[in-house]
Amino acid sequence: RKRISFDNNNNDDDEDGATILDDGLSTIDDEQNDPYRYPGSGMTSAQAAALRSDAQHYHCFTSSLLLITFMISVIVASVRYFGNPQILSGESISNGSNGGGGGLGDLWGNAAREKINAARFKSTLEYLISRDVSLPSTLSAEANSGLFGKSYTPQYQAALWMARYDPYRISIPSPTESSREDGPFKQRYALAVLYFATGGTDRWTHKMDFLSGLHECMWVNQFEVNGIANIMWFGVFCDGEPDMMDTAEDVFWGGKRTVTGISLPPNNNMFGSLPPEIRHLKYLKALHISREPTLFGTIPFQYSALKHLGLLALMDTSLSGPIPREFGRLKKLELLMLQGNQLTADTTQEDLDFLQDMTSLTSIKLDDNTQIIGTLPNKTLSNLKNLKVLSLPNCGFYGPLPSGMSMLTELAALNLEENSFTGGIDMIMGLTNLQVIYLENNMFDGTFNDTHFGELTDLIRLDVSNNQFKGAVPRQLFNLSSLVVVDMSLNNMTLELPSEEYFSSLNGPPSNLEFLSLHSNTMMGTIPAGIGRLKNLTMLDLSINEFTGDIPSEIGQLEELNILFLGNNKFDEAPMPEWIRNMTHLTELMLQGSSLSETIPEWLGELKDLTFLDLGGNNLADMIPQSLGNLTQLMVLILNENRLEGELGLGELAKLETIIIDDNDLTGNTNAMCEHHVEYFISDCGANSTLGVNPELNCTCCTLCCYDGNPDCNDREWFGNHAARKEYGYGERSYWDFGDNAGISASFDYNGVQDYLKDLGLLRK
Numbered sequence: 001r002k003r004i005s006f007d008n009n010n011n012d013d014d015e016d017g018a019t020i021l022d023d024g025l026s027t028i029d030d031e032q033n034d035p036y037r038y039p040g041s042g043m044t045s046a047q048a049a050a051l052r053s054d055a056q057h058y059h060c061f062t063s064s065l066l067l068i069t070f071m072i073s074v075i076v077a078s079v080r081y082f083g084n085p086q087i088l089s090g091e092s093i094s095n096g097s098n099g100g101g102g103g104l105g106d107l108w109g110n111a112a113r114e115k116i117n118a119a120r121f122k123s124t125l126e127y128l129i130s131r132d133v134s135l136p137s138t139l140s141a142e143a144n145s146g147l148f149g150k151s152y153t154p155q156y157q158a159a160l161w162m163a164r165y166d167p168y169r170i171s172i173p174s175p176t177e178s179s180r181e182d183g184p185f186k187q188r189y190a191l192a193v194l195y196f197a198t199g200g201t202d203r204w205t206h207k208m209d210f211l212s213g214l215h216e217c218m219w220v221n222q223f224e225v226n227g228i229a230n231i232m233w234f235g236v237f238c239d240g241e242p243d244m245m246d247t248a249e250d251v252f253w254g255g256k257r258t259v260t261g262i263s264l265p266p267n268n269n270m271f272g273s274l275p276p277e278i279r280h281l282k283y284l285k286a287l288h289i290s291r292e293p294t295l296f297g298t299i300p301f302q303y304s305a306l307k308h309l310g311l312l313a314l315m316d317t318s319l320s321g322p323i324p325r326e327f328g329r330l331k332k333l334e335l336l337m338l339q340g341n342q343l344t345a346d347t348t349q350e351d352l353d354f355l356q357d358m359t360s361l362t363s364i365k366l367d368d369n370t371q372i373i374g375t376l377p378n379k380t381l382s383n384l385k386n387l388k389v390l391s392l393p394n395c396g397f398y399g400p401l402p403s404g405m406s407m408l409t410e411l412a413a414l415n416l417e418e419n420s421f422t423g424g425i426d427m428i429m430g431l432t433n434l435q436v437i438y439l440e441n442n443m444f445d446g447t448f449n450d451t452h453f454g455e456l457t458d459l460i461r462l463d464v465s466n467n468q469f470k471g472a473v474p475r476q477l478f479n480l481s482s483l484v485v486v487d488m489s490l491n492n493m494t495l496e497l498p499s500e501e502y503f504s505s506l507n508g509p510p511s512n513l514e515f516l517s518l519h520s521n522t523m524m525g526t527i528p529a530g531i532g533r534l535k536n537l538t539m540l541d542l543s544i545n546e547f548t549g550d551i552p553s554e555i556g557q558l559e560e561l562n563i564l565f566l567g568n569n570k571f572d573e574a575p576m577p578e579w580i581r582n583m584t585h586l587t588e589l590m591l592q593g594s595s596l597s598e599t600i601p602e603w604l605g606e607l608k609d610l611t612f613l614d615l616g617g618n619n620l621a622d623m624i625p626q627s628l629g630n631l632t633q634l635m636v637l638i639l640n641e642n643r644l645e646g647e648l649g650l651g652e653l654a655k656l657e658t659i660i661i662d663d664n665d666l667t668g669n670t671n672a673m674c675e676h677h678v679e680y681f682i683s684d685c686g687a688n689s690t691l692g693v694n695p696e697l698n699c700t701c702c703t704l705c706c707y708d709g710n711p712d713c714n715d716r717e718w719f720g721n722h723a724a725r726k727e728y729g730y731g732e733r734s735y736w737d738f739g740d741n742a743g744i745s746a747s748f749d750y751n752g753v754q755d756y757l758k759d760l761g762l763l764r765k
Contacts, residue, residue: 121163123172128159130175133186134193134277154196154275158189161196167213186280187259188216191236194262194278198295199271206265208235217257223265237261239283258283260308266291266316273297274319279305286311293318299343304329315365316340328354339367339391347374347397356383363389367415370396378402386410393438394418403427417441417463425464433458440465440487447471448493459483465517466490473518475502478534481509487517489541496525503530510535517541519565524548532557541565543590548572551594553579561585567592567614576601576615588612592638596620600644605630614638616660621645624666629653639664640682640714648697651675659683662706662714667696674701682706682714 129136138155152160162185163172173182195201195210204210208221220235239260259281264270270292278287279302287303288311289295295317303309304326310333320342327333336358343366345351355361356377361384366372373396381387382404390408393415400423401416413436414428424446425439435458445468453459454476462477465487472495477486497518513534523545531540532554538561547569555564556579564586573595580589581603587610596618604613605627613631616638623646624639636658637650645665650656651672658680659673670683684696686705693707706713 117164120172121160123174124159124163127173127175127182127185128155128189131173131182133189133280134159154193154272155277157196158192161192161211162189166211168215183258183282190275190277190280191216191219191259191262193275197272197275198292199269203269203271205267205269206234208264210235215257216259232265234263234265237263237286260284261286261288263288264290268292270295274300274314276300276302279303281306283308285309286313288313289317290315292316295319298322299324299338301326303327306330307332309333310360311335311337313337314341318342320344322351325351325354328357330358332360333358334360335363336361337363337365338369339365341369342371343369344371345369345373347377349374350377352377353380356380359383360386362386362410363391365389365391366395367391368394370394372396373398375399376402376405378404381405382407384408388433389413391415392419397421399423401425401427406430409433412436412458414438429453429455432456435460435482437461438463439467442467444469448474450475453477453480456480457482461485463487464491468492471495473497473523478503478511478513479506479508481512483511483513485515486513487515489517489519489521491521493518493521493523496523497528498530500528500530503528503533506533512536514560515539518545520544522546526550527552527555529554531555534558535560537561539563542569543592544568546570550574551577553577556580556582558583559585563588565590567594567617569594571595573597573619575599576604576620580604581606583607584609586610587633590614591618593617599623600625600628600639602627604628607631608633610634611655612636615642617641619643624648624650626650637661648673660714662704663708665696669698670701671698674699679703684708686710686713 125139128134128139134155138153139159162170166188168188170185170188173185192211195204198204200207200210206221206223209219212219216236217238218236220233220237223232223234236259239258260283262278262281262284263286270289271294273296274289278284278300282305284306285308287306287309290313293316297319298321299314299319301324303312304324307330309330312330312333313335315337316339318341319338322344323338327336347353351374352372355364356379364384364387372392376392376397376399381390381402385407387408388410390411391413394417396419397416398420401421405411406427408431410433411428411431412433414431414434415436415438417438417440419442421439421442421444423444425444426446428434428437429452432455434456437459438461440463444464448469448471450472452474453462454474457480459480460482461484463485466489469488469491471493473488473493475498477483478498511534514536516534516537517539519541520543523542525547526549527542527547529552531552535558537558540555540558540561540563543565544567548571550572551566551574555561556577561583562585564580564583565588567590571594575598576591576596578601580586581601584607586607589607589610589612592614593616596615598620599622600615600620602625605625608630610631611633613628613634613636617640619642620639621643624644626649628634628637629650629652631653633655634653635655637653637656638658638660640660641663643665644661645667647668648661648666648670649672653673654676656673656676656678659678660680660682662682662684664684666684670681670685673681678701681699681702682704683699683702684706685699685702686707687693687695688707688710691709693709695705695707699705704714
């Protein structure tokens with residue numbers, strides 16, 4: 001044992017303090033009673049005890065110091081080994097493993113791995129910068145610090161993940177390697193940047209195995225989308241090798257697992273902006289992102305480098321700014337689908353002229369970009385000979401249609417609704433492949449004659465409603481066997497419908513017409529009996545015109561009819577037609593202002609599918625038949641401005657939402673009806689003490705109380721919504737809008753995207 005010496009000149013440089021301290025204490029304990037232990041020192045037993053106490057305090061202090069030092073070392077090593085750029089925010093940089101570290105026992109053994117990771121990260125940054133994969137400013141330390149500490153760019157996070165945390169451990173190319181050798185690295189890196197740039201770490205609802213240890217071609221999952229029967233694949237799609245061998249460089253790419261499609265699920269809670277690094281997916285054929293309202297920023301112009309791109313679908317997001325003019329280089333692009341964004345363009349400034357170079361385009365959809373304005377560019381359209389779909393609704397276009405549209409001989413669908421177009425539409429009458437024409441809600445003012453639309457033998461749906469068209473309903477429409485929908489309502493057409501003789505002369509295939517709406521014109525004459533030949537009609541709306549005579553009984557032969565609107569015409573006074581009794585499929589019946597007399601028939605209660613019944617503004621008298629209580633599906637009941645009397649009753653109609661019964665002589669109370677939720681309830685529950693008028697009905701839940709002799713009360717015209725959406729389930733009504741026309745919002749055809757991916761050979765079986 002080594003003895004402690006109190007000689008100031010005695011130094012022991014061979015052992016550390018802990019060893020000397022321990023040896024000394026043991027020595028004192030063992031030999032404190034030896035008289036020869038400290039010769040000449042004069043140390044007493046008390047002094048030795050004091051020394052021992054001091055030594056113990058020193059021992060405790062030193063042990064604590066060592067423990068603190070050890071814990072600091074553990075924390076530092078843990079942060080270095082397990083840490084990531086988001087450790088302070090509690091986030092994980094990846095979904096996969098961090099590559100090792102099973103506990104404190106492995107901690108010190110990972111120093112070598114940490115050194116390798118640091119070198120990999122350094123090499124990654126050098127490669128990305130030297131090969132212009134990302135801008136240096138996105139990878140520098142300065143770019144990743146902010147007022148509140150670290151704020152890492154998506155590029156920096158992706159680089160760090162690739163170097164340190166990616167379980168796949170792909171080799172990092174040197175700055176001198178050719179593009180065919182660094183392609184796999186850039187491919188994985190570009191997808192990682194997309195993930196971080198759009199909030200994949202903490203935002204995405206569905207990760208699809210992004211940033212896992214799997215090859216990126218396995219970052220794909222199956223999904224069920226509401227309202228769509230088929231199972232959908234969303235994620236990353238790959239070819240075994242590219243099928244586009246344009247250059248020698250492309251040839252050497254063969255054999256790689258190559259990303260050729262990205263289709264992400266809708267409503268995936270993406271947050272951020274699209275990164276330019278997607279341009280490095282050089283064989284990308286399809287890019288689809290939709291219904292992401294927190295996807296901001298502009299469309300990167302760098303995507304013009306994706307020379308194999310066939311589908312670009314960025315829909316229903318908050319993307320803004322111009323459509324890059326550089327997209328004119330995308331010679332293979334077939335489907336350009338940018339609807340539902342906040343994009344800007346002014347055709348008078350040639351902002352869309354680049355489209356004329358994209359001659360492979362078969363579909364252009366720019367719907368609901370209200371800041372895309374101007375006239376349609378004539379030369380641009382005339383060059384797009386392969387165009388099959390042109391969809392520009394709810395933009396800011398104006399002026400007449402260009403003559404160049406007559407060159408679009410492949411056009412099958414034309415949707416220009418909700419703009420400010422003017423003039424006529426003769427230039428599209430020769431486009432014999434047209435199947436769908438939607439021109440509603442513009443300012444077209446051409447004149448129709450009997451020959452219009454006669455050559456469009458493939459036409460399925462025609463909507464020119466809410467314009468200023470004049471003339472007659474072209475009778476050729478009733479000779480087009482493929483036609484299903486015709487809506488020419490809300491125009492200025494004044495002439496009669498085709499005659500009975502014309503309908504009798506039709507010798508072709510039977511009409512497939514299901515939807516015919518001509519309301520809100522000033523059409524005259526009688527309704528021809530030949531209308532009963534349209535056996536497939538499910539919706540007939542001839543209301544708000546100036547038709548005269550009797551309502552033809554042949555309408556009762558339309559056994560498929562669900563919706564019948566004939567009100568507000570100048571028919572001869574007559575009782576409610578008996579033939580309506582046999583129309584048991586009716587769900588909506590509107591005969592408002594149709595000169596009906598006598599009483600409401602008892603048999604009306606047999607039409608048990610009715611949800612909407614409007615008999616207001618007639619001359620109906622006597623009591624409301626209690627058989628109407630059998631109409632348990634009824635949601636809207638309009639009987640105002642008649643001569644009805646007696647008790648109201650009908651408390652069993654629990655689904656009623658709208659009840660309009662004012663300007664009658666009904667009495668009693670509405671307590672039974674008030675037990676249900678009613679949104680609109682108008683009755684004669686008002687009073688006027690000056691005129692000596694007392695309430696006729698006691699109504700505790702009415703939204704408006706009127707009284708006889710007050711013409712200003714309820715002077716609103718209560719029309720059911722005429723505009724059932726033809727494009728998207730027109731036979732089904734989700735609600736009625738009294739006043740402005742309402743509609744069911746359009747749904748996106750996800751099957752269309754999936755079909756395109758299938759055509760490209762990308763969709764999994």
